[in-house]
């Protein structure tokens with residue numbers, strides 16, 4: 001069966017630009033996959049310090065595997081985002097709200113790269129020199145220019161990056177809370193379709209926005 005025009009990303013006649021009223025399936029899948037992976041890794045990050053022995057080693061390996069997966073998926077997602085226009089904001093959003101949403105989303109993309117990269121720097125600089133085996137199967141290298149630094153510089157880089165990794169994680173958690181609050185406000189207070197268009201199976205409440 002032929003899809004309605006907005007599902008195909010077509011807003012009108014031949015000459016009109018492509019305007020979607022909801023996110024494409026690829027964008028939705030990437031959003032939720034990455035969100036679950038990040039939340040899992042925040043939880044793992046704060047749990048693994050309390051484990052001991054082999055349990056701790058396994059949790060660290062899992063944390064590194066999920067984190068590197070986030071890094072790779074984030075690269076795919078950013079490439080997708082740069083080549084696909086998102087649906088326009090609802091007409092009722094003020095210029096300030098639009099700028100705030102855009103700024104927060106840009107910050108999220110930065111954090112999706114910065115957090116895994118800083119973790120990768122920590123393990124590359126660490127004097128323990130532990131290998132990383134993604135999901136117990138795929139060997140992942142250290143960052144050579146970091147790993148090859150003299151011992152004293154490596155120690156300094158490790159300490160600084162460890163602190164950065166921790167603060168970036170807290171910043172991420174705070175921004176996620178803000179982001180979820182904004183999504184719920186749109187859904188329950190403003191009653192627009194901002195949340196529904198990021199969910200695969202919810203029916204949209206409003207159709208003619210933006």
Ligand code: HEM
Pocket residue numbers: 037038041042043044045046063064066067068070115116117118119120121122123132162165166169
């Ligand atoms: C989405 C990605 C990631 C998130 C959300 C995340 C989150 C966290 C959190 C919350 C902690 C605990 C921080 C603390 O309170 O001390 C942590 C620690 C750590 N993470 Fe990550 N991380 C991510 C990616 C990575 C990656 C890719 C690696 C390595 C390849 C990594 C390596 C580490 C290490 C080695 C520690 C322990 C640092 C210490 O000993 O204090 N992380 N991470």
Ligand code: HEM
Pocket residue numbers: 031034035036038039081086101105106108109176179180183184194195196197198
């Ligand atoms: C780790 C968690 C999350 C991250 C990193 C994240 C990140 C993002 C990013 C970067 C966008 C912008 C997409 C674009 O480029 O247009 C976005 C959109 C969105 N997110 Fe999340 N998200 C997370 C969790 C959630 C959760 C739990 C919810 C639901 C309550 C949610 C609801 C939404 C909605 C509704 C949009 C669409 C906003 C719009 O249409 O302008 N997100 N998210």
